[in-house]
Amino acid sequence: MLMRFLGALALLAVAAPTQAATRDSADGRLLHDLFKSIVEIPTVKGRGQVPRMARLLSARLRQAGFAARDVEIVPVGETASLIVRYRGTGAKPPLLFLAHMDVVEAKRADWERDPFKLHEADGFLYGRGTSDNKLGVAHLVAAFITLKKAGFRPDRDLILGFTGDEETDMKSSMVLAERLAALKPDYAINSDSGGGRADASGKPTSFAIQVAEKTFANIAVTIRNAGGHSARPRADNAIYELAEVLGRVRGYTFPLVASDLTRSMLRDAAASSSASESLKAKVAALEAKPDDPALLAEIGREPRLGHAVRTTCVPTLLEGGHADNALPQSATATINCRIFPGVEIEEVRQTLAGLGGNAAAEWRIVGEPFGAPASPANPALFAAIQQALAPQAQGIPIFPYMTPGATDGKHFRARGIPTYGFSADFTVGGEVAGVHGLNERIPERALYEAFDFWPRLMRQLAGGGEGAAK
Numbered sequence: 346m347l348m349r350f351l352g353a354l355a356l357l358a359v360a361a362p363t364q365a366a367t368r369d370s371a372d373g374r375l376l377h378d379l380f381k382s383i384v385e386i387p388t389v390k391g392r393g394q395v396p397r398m399a400r401l402l403s404a405r406l407r408q409a410g411f412a413a414r415d416v417e418i419v420p421v422g423e424t425a426s427l428i429v430r431y432r433g434t435g436a437k438p439p440l441l442f443l444a445h446m447d448v449v450e451a452k453r454a455d456w457e458r459d460p461f462k463l464h465e466a467d468g469f470l471y472g473r474g475t476s477d478n479k480l481g482v483a484h485l486v487a488a489f490i491t492l493k494k495a496g497f498r499p500d501r502d503l504i505l506g507f508t509g510d511e512e513t514d515m516k517s518s519m520v521l522a523e524r525l526a527a528l529k530p531d532y533a534i535n536s537d538s539g540g541g542r543a544d545a546s547g548k549p550t551s552f553a554i555q556v557a558e559k560t561f562a563n564i565a566v567t568i569r570n571a572g573g574h575s576a577r578p579r580a581d582n583a584i585y586e587l588a589e590v591l592g593r594v595r596g597y598t599f600p601l602v603a604s605d606l607t608r609s610m611l612r613d614a615a616a617s618s619s620a621s622e623s624l625k626a627k628v629a630a631l632e633a634k635p636d637d638p639a640l641l642a643e644i645g646r647e648p649r650l651g652h653a654v655r656t657t658c659v660p661t662l663l664e665g666g667h668a669d670n671a672l673p674q675s676a677t678a679t680i681n682c683r684i685f686p687g688v689e690i691e692e693v694r695q696t697l698a699g700l701g702g703n704a705a706a707e708w709r710i711v712g713e714p715f716g717a718p719a720s721p722a723n724p725a726l727f728a729a730i731q732q733a734l735a736p737q738a739q740g741i742p743i744f745p746y747m748t749p750g751a752t753d754g755k756h757f758r759a760r761g762i763p764t765y766g767f768s769a770d771f772t773v774g775g776e777v778a779g780v781h782g783l784n785e786r787i788p789e790r791a792l793y794e795a796f797d798f799w800p801r802l803m804r805q806l807a808g809g810g811e812g813a814a815k
Contacts, residue, residue: 366793366794366796366797367793368789368793372487372491372796372797373793375487375490375491376483376484376487376792376793376796377792379405379483379486379487380463380470380475380479380480380483380792381463382401383398383401383402383446383474383479383482383483384461384462384463384472384473384474384475384479385461385462385463385472386398386401386461387448387461387473388446388447388448388474388509389447389448389449389450389451390423390424390447390450390510390512390513390514391423393423393424395423395424395425395446395447395509395510396418396420396424396425396509398446399418399425399426399427399446399507399509400418402427402429402482402486402507403416403418403427403429405486405490406429406486406489406490409489409490409493409494410493410494411429411430411431411489411493415429415430415431415432416428416429416430417429419517419520419521419524421509421510421516421517421520422516424447424509424510424516424517425509425517426506426507426508426509426517426520426521426524427446427505427506427507427509428504428505428506428507428521428524428525429486429489429504429505430502430503430504431489431492431493431499431502431503431504431505432502433498433499433500433501433502433503433807434498434499434500434501435501435502436500436501436808437500437501437531437807437808438501438529438530438531439501439502439503439504439528439529439530439531440501440502440503440504440530440531440532440533440534440806440807441504441505441506441525441530441532441533441534441757441762442485442503442504442505442506442533442534442536443505443506443507443508443533443534443535443536443537443753443754443757443764444478444481444482444485444505444507444508444535444536444537445478445482445507445508445509445510445511445512445518445537445753446478446479446482446507446508446509447508447509447510447511447512447513448473448474448477448479448512449473449477449512449781451473451785455783456783456784457783457784458471458472458784460472460473460785461473463475465789468788468789468790469786469787469788469789470786470787470788470789470791470792471784471785471786472785472786473785474785475785475786475787476778476779476780476785476786476787477537477778477780477781477785478511478536478537480536480768480770480787480791480792481536481537481768482507482536483792484536484768484769484795484796484799485505485536485799486505487796487799488796488799488800488803489503489505491800492800492803492804497803497804499803499807499808500807500808501531501807501808502528503803503807504525504528504530506521506525506533508521508753511537511752511753515751515753515756518753518756519756521753521756522753522756522757522759522760522762523760525757525762526757526760526761526762530762532720532723532726532762532763532764532765533754533757533762533763533764533765534726534764534765534766534767535555535752535753535754535757535764535765535766535767536766536767536768536769537752537753537754537766537768538555538748538752538754538766538767538768539552539553539554539555539746539765539766539767539768540552540553540767540768540769540770540771540772541553541734541737541738541741541769541770541771541772542617542771542772542774543771543772543773543774544618544773544774545618545773545774547771547773549737549738549741549771550616550617550618550741551613551616551617551741551742551743551744552730552734552738552741552742552743552744552767553613553743553744553745553746553767554727554730554743554744554745554746554765554766554767555745555746555747555748555752555754555765555766555767556606556719556720556721556722556745556746556747556764556765556766557606557686557717557718557719557720557746557747557748557758558686558717558747558748558749558750558751558752558754558755558758559656559683559684559685559686559747559748559749559750560682560683560684560685560686560688560690560714560715560716560717560755561681561682561683561714561750561751562681562682562684562690562693562710562711562714563661563679563680563681563682563710563711563712563714564658564679564680564682564690564693564694564697564708564709564710564711565677565678565679565680565708565709565711566587566590566591566677566678566680566697566698566701566706566707566708567587567675567676567677567706567707567709568583568584568586568587568590568675568676568677568703568705568706568707569583569674569675569705569707570582570583570586570672570673570674570675571674572667572671572672572673572674573671573672574670574671574672575669575670575671575672576670578672579672582672582673583665583672583673583674583675583676584665584666584673584676586676586703586706587665587676587677587678589702589703590678590701590702590703590706591660591678593700593701593702594658594660594680594697594700594701597696597700598645598651598655599655599656599657599658599685599696600645600655601641601642601644601645601651601654601655602654602655602656602685602687602688603635603636603641606719606745606746606747607654608631608635609744609745609746610650610653610654610744610745610746610747611628611631611644611650611654612628612742612744613744613746614628614649614650615628615629616742616744617774618774619774624644624647624650627640627643627644627647628644631644652683652749653747653749655685656682656683656684656685656688656693657682657683657749658680658681658682658683658693658697659680659681660678660679660680660681661679661680661681662678662679663676663677663678663679664676664677664678665677679711680697683749683750684716685747686716686717686718686719686747687716687718687719688716689716690710690714690716691710694708694709694710715759716755716759717754717755717756717758717759718758719747719758720758720763720764720765721763722745723763723765726765726806727743729802729805729806730743730767730802731743732801732805733798733801733802733805734798736797736801737771737794737795737798738771748766752766754766768795769795769796769798769799770787770788770790770791770795771795773788776788
């Protein structure tokens with residue numbers, strides 16, 4: 346049913362184009378000033394600067410006409426969340442729009458430019474957080490300001506929810522999800538994922554919406570031993586035995602999960618301008634034989650894709666021994682698993698323990714990881730996205746997909762709030778954003794040309810009309 350809907354959606358007739366924001370337009374100047382201000386606040390864990398950014402955004406929104414009661418900064422340790430309420434008539438349940446204010450650390454010595462200054466060069470905007478996720482913050486705040494100044498009155502409350510430690514502890518994410526779940530929103534839109542894709546010429550080819558995330562779980566395996574003096578080696582060395590266990594785990598591949606979601610992801614991958622002819626042929630064959638086990642297994646071996654459509658587990662940390670002249674009394678490996686939605690963590694632990702083949706090995710789940718269900722297809726939202734995209738990319742196909750990493754979205758899905766992740770920008774084939782790495786950047790067009798998508802989408806989703814919002 347999901348695939349039939351998406352096929353029809355790609356053929357929708359949509360509204361006529363409207364004028365996009367430019368660097369010299371009123372919206373463009375607002376965006377540039379706002380974006381520069383927040384990129385130059387180093388909202389890294391340990392620096393205590395997220396509340397400063399939240400205060401800046403709060404002030405901008407208050408100046409635009411939002412009442413004090415509708416702009417709330419929620420302290421969470423050294424960081425904070427920000428909640429902004431654009432009041433509507435209440436005819437429909439609220440909608441949430443999410444982003445995160447914090448960024449990954451960046452060292453000046455490693456970068457070509459100061460990572461916490463916005464630099465403009467060769468058609469790009471450089472700085473930590475330009476892509477992840479301060480572009481989303483700037484777009485959403487500017488959209489609220491633009492709609493407020495236009496006198497737009499939505500038929501439902503529109504709510505911004507910005508977290509302050511998505512890149513690290515996610516404590517503010519949990520607090521915010523709990524707070525906003527009490528408002529019983531219809532669903533949430535997360536600007537920190539997904540978005541458009543274009544070929545090398547810049548022509549839009551598809552638009553991806555994140556509807557699920559794999560469960561992040563660490564599983565530790567420990568081998569214990571009485572140990573002894575290293576001058577008198579023994580056959581049952583804990584490190585050797587741990588290595589044997591890991592070798593058996595290495596040889597196992599979790600089965601590909603065949604579902605509407607994975608088939609959508611395969612179609613999206615095959616539509617990419619960088620897709621191999623072999624992958625395109627396999628995905629086309631899958632249309633005729635959607636449950637062919639041999640074909641699914643073959644696709645699952647694709648090096649750039651296999652990890653995305655199955656559970657994966659890989660060792661990432663080792664700890665063992667207590668002295669260089671003593672036999673190890675214990676050896677532990679941490680295995681990081683990214684688990685497909687719907688698969689229980691305990692089930693994965695038992696699978697690994699069975700593979701290990703050592704009855705004395707201790708297998709335990711580290712901490713309290715949790716999973717979240719995939720968000721269901723949302724025809725009304727997907728159609729609204731198509732209409733909002735029309736001036737940029739009329740009639741392109743939409744593909745729901747799942748990320749192997751983690752975003753704030755998992756906390757909202759775990760609270761029963763369907764969450765859909767997408768940005769408004771189109772990534773051109775060959776462009777590198779440098780997310781979490783050196784010289785993070787976005788093309789200038791991402792700031793200006795992509796912005797108008799957000800006010801258009803909000804109008805589509807919240808109906809309403811002109812007149813002072815109460």
